[in-house]
Amino acid sequence: MGAEFVQFSLTPILIGTLAAIACALPGNFLILRRQALIGDAISHVVLPGIVVAFLLTGTVAALPMLLGAGAAALLAVVLIEAIRRVGRIEPGAAMGVVFTALFAGGVLLLEQSDTSRVHLDVEHALMGNLETLIWLRAGEGWASLADPVALAHLPPELPRMAVAAALIAALTVIFWRPLKLSTFDEGFARAIGLPVSAIGLGLVITAAVAAVAAFDAVGSIIVIAMFICPPAAARLMTNSLARQVWLSVGFATLSAVLGYVLAGYGPLWLGYANAVSAAGMIATVSGVILGVACLIGPHRRRVGVAAGA
Amino acid sequence: MAGFLDALLLQAGYNAALVAIGAALLGFAAGTAGTFLFLRKRALVSDAVAHATLPGVGLAFIVMVSLGGEGRSLAGLLLGSALSAFAGLWLVEWIARATRLSEDAAIGAVLSVFFGLGVVLLTVIQSLDRGRQAGLEDFLLGSTAGMLLQDALIIAGGGAAVVAVIWALRRPMTLVAFDPGYAAAIGIDTRRVDLAMMALVMAVTVIGLKLVGLILIVALLIIPAVTARFWTDRVERVLWTAGLLGAAAGYVGAALSASAPDMPTGPIIVLIAAGLFALSLLCAPRRGVxxxxxxxxxxxxxxxxxxxxxxxxxxxxxxxxxxxxxxxxxxxxxxxxxxxxxxxxxxxxxxxxxxxxxxxxxxxxxxxxxxxxxxxxxxxxxxxxxxxxxxxxxxxxxxxxxx
Known part of the structure; x- marks a missing residue:
């Protein structure tokens, strides 16, 4: 746990953890509202967004990428809603049409354009590059945390992800009551004058912000897995929303840390030379946590269903 | 353009013609199988099934290599993908039935976790001596490059088999899609029919892996069915219209992809299907914009x-x-x-x-x-x-x- 750990593992673990938490927080409400797959749809359409942003600006700078991805996410949500209403198509199918078509467009644009100079390809979009977000300047180990020169060379993804996670946590705290009310009893929330549709849209936009910020650092697999697995596992552990949200944050952190460590060091312990994909392993660990919760979670059954049913 | 016309008229070489016919059959099978999925309002279950194939592909490769084989046999990889797709499907059903999580949460969890596991296996394979040229990434987005005659035959034969089974089962599947209660009352085993429907979807997914890729095969299942729904209210007509739309997208897409560089087959096929959908959304009688x-x-x-x-x-x-x-x-x-x-x-x-x-x-x-x-x-x-x-x-x- 010396300088090498700080240089090569600390920042990826921190970024992965922040990304996981940023996605798990809105995921709690998406799960309860049966909109879990919105996260799936958003993380697919991020790809065409960044490709278009790259084609327009010619760079892979962070801001145009984030704007492009955000715009694509918003476009997807609008298109899904439009197709659902105009064509009277069930939401799942409308979602399936929109995100696959946009993703296909993104892949095609990417293949057609010259992106050999820059690090932009489909696999990167899916799997992220968590392993490369290292902090080389931290040559003095833990002492580097107090060294302003070293701190200035932190990977830029870390402060960005921290800001996004803090923003989403703040939004969750500020809008806690309206979110809770409109999620559990939409009719009542409407009756006491809450803008229910605006809250729903705000939640989807927050999810999009989380997806876009996290996607840049960790790829879409983690985004989808963290939207769903930690909140779903937490849902099986408790009946209290507050406890569920805290638990989901805990599960997300556990998945990120354990997943990264298993991916980075697990193969070495087993005697292999190469690490495996951290993003994939984090998603796998979150799935194992969900699996355990499905088997032994104290509140895994539906209310009113007998244990043997 | 001339190259495209050649490919469209099956004049661009034996392999390209085979791929185009295989893609058309796959599109037909996907359109018809997807229709029942859509009518049953379970369109996105196919997304979980499709993503769940990846670890199977990886495991099959590892097993084949460790048994001393070459590891690239399409039949072996497809068998592995079918097994893990079945595991994913079973997990979705089990989570939705045995816990209080809703089906969409189960779908999302299974697709992301299986895909994550698959990616881990892919990185393991890349570190194997034999795995560097495995080209398993092609299964993500599909590829027709280097497709062998026997691969094309597997695709064409599998597509034809799926269509035949759908023809045989169309009545019970229609009944279950519209009124499961009534279907059960007249003695149809709805669980078994649902299982047959999902098995067909799984078959389409597995057959389409090589051509369209696992991320986009779900589009070929959903889009033609949704498109056909705009044109008619009669289920038989929706079924065959969806099949024809899927076949057209597959055929034209494969031809386009064969005639131009940098045109990956899967995205092209999906975009053509999406174009047909947009056209229908605008112009369909009664339901169109x-x-x-x-x-x-x-x-x-x-x-x-x-x-x-x-x-x-x-x-x-x-x-x-x-x-x-x-x-x-x-x-x-x-x-x-x-x-x-x-x-x-x-x-x-x-x-x-x-x-x-x-x-x-x-x-x-x-x-x-x-x-x-x-x-x-x-x-x-x-x-x-x-x-x-x-x-x-x-x-x-x-x-x-x-x-």
Whole structure:
């Protein structure tokens, strides 16, 4: 746990953890509202967004990428809603049409354009590059945390992800009551004058912000897995929303840390030379946590269903 | 362009022709299998099934290599992908049944976790000596490059088999899709039919892995079915229309992809399907956007026409420019706004029908008839001629109207 750990593992673990938490927080409400797959749809359409942003600006700078991805996410949500209403198509199918078509467009644009100079390809979009977000300047180990020169060379993804996670946590705290009310009893929330549709849209936009910020650092697999697995596992552990949200944050952190460590060091312990994909392993660990919760979670059954049913 | 035409007419070489025919058969199978999935409102389950194939592909490769094989046999990889797709499907059903999580959460969890596991296996394979040129990444987005004759035959044969099974099972599957309760009551095992439907979806996914890739195969299952739904309300027609749309997208897509560089097959096929969908969304009769706009405009015109004629009967001036334009166009008023003979006659009829409705409401207690009064439905459509004659008798002789 010396300088090498700080240089090569600390920042990826921190970024992965922040990304996981940023996605798990809105995921709690998406799960309860049966909109879990919105996260799936958003993380697919991020790809065409960044490709278009790259084609327009010619760079892979962070801001145009984030704007492009955000715009694509918003476009997807609008298109899904439009197709659902105009064509009277069930939401799942409308979602399936929109995100696959946009993703296909993104892949095609990417293949057609010259992106050999820059690090932009489909696999990167899916799997992220968590392993490369290292902090080389931290040559003095833990002492580097107090060294302003070293701190200035932190990977830029870390402060960005921290800001996004803090923003989403703040939004969750500020809008806690309206979110809770409109999620559990939409009719009542409407009756006491809450803008229910605006809250729903705000939640989807927050999810999009989380997806876009996290996607840049960790790829879409983690985004989808963290939207769903930690909140779903937490849902099986408790009946209290507050406890569920805290638990989901805990599960997300556990998945990120354990997943990264298993991916980075697990193969070495087993005697292999190469690490495996951290993003994939984090998603796998979150799935194992969900699996355990499905088997032994104290509140895994539906209310009113007998244990043997 | 010439290359594209050649490919379209199966003149671009033996392999390209095989791929195009295979893609068309796959598209047909996906369109028909997807129709039942869509009617059963479970379109996105296929997304979980598709992503769940990845660890199977990886494991199959590792097993084949460790048994001393070459590891790239398509049949072996597809068998592995089918097994893990089945595991994913079973998990979705189990989570939705045994826990209180809803099906969409189960779908999302299974697809992300299986995909993550698959990615881990892919990185393991990349570190194997034999795995560097495995090309398993092609299964993500599909590829026709280096496709062998036997691969194309697997795709074509599998697609044909799926279509045959759907033909045999179309009646029970339709029944279960529309009314599971009734289907169960007449003795159909709905669970088994659902299982058959999912098995077909799984078969399409596995067959399509090589050509379209696991991320986009779900599009080929969903989009043709949704598109066909715009054109007809009859389930058999939706089924075969979806099949034809899928086949067209597969065929044209494969031809386009064969004729130009940097055109990956999967995305092209999906984009053509999406183009057909957009076209249908706009132009389909009754359910399309244009049809809806036209219907709305026709309705507006009828309301304006009636308001204008009512104003004529009361000799009131008309100011609304839209009303004036519609009345002028139909020759009901002259350019200076004075009613023509035809206009006066129509106005008189509307005034008379209004009086008839008044009588009808006095005579009839049956609101299901008088309730159909909306000012636009002609009274002749609601009441029989002898009833209208009866109203007229109560109305008394005709009176001249103003104007």
């Amino acid at each position: 244009l049809a809806a706009i036209l219907a709305r405009r026709r309705f507006q015109a009828r309301v304006h026409r009636r308001q204008g004629l009512l104003a004529l009967t009361r000799a009131e001036p008309i100011h609304d420019p839209v009303t004036l334009r519609i009345l002028r166009r139909e020759g009901l008023i002259r350019a200076d706004g004075v009613a023509t003979d035809k206009g006066r006659a129509q106005a008189a009829k509307i005034a008379r029908d209004e009086r008839r409705w008044d009588i009808a409401r006095e005579v009839h207690q049956d609101t299901s008839l008088t309730g159909r009064y909306d000012g636009l439905t002609p009274i002749e459509e609601v009441f029989a001629p002898d009833e209208i004659a009866d109203f007229d008798a109560r109305l008394g002789p005709p009176q001249p109207v103003g104007g």
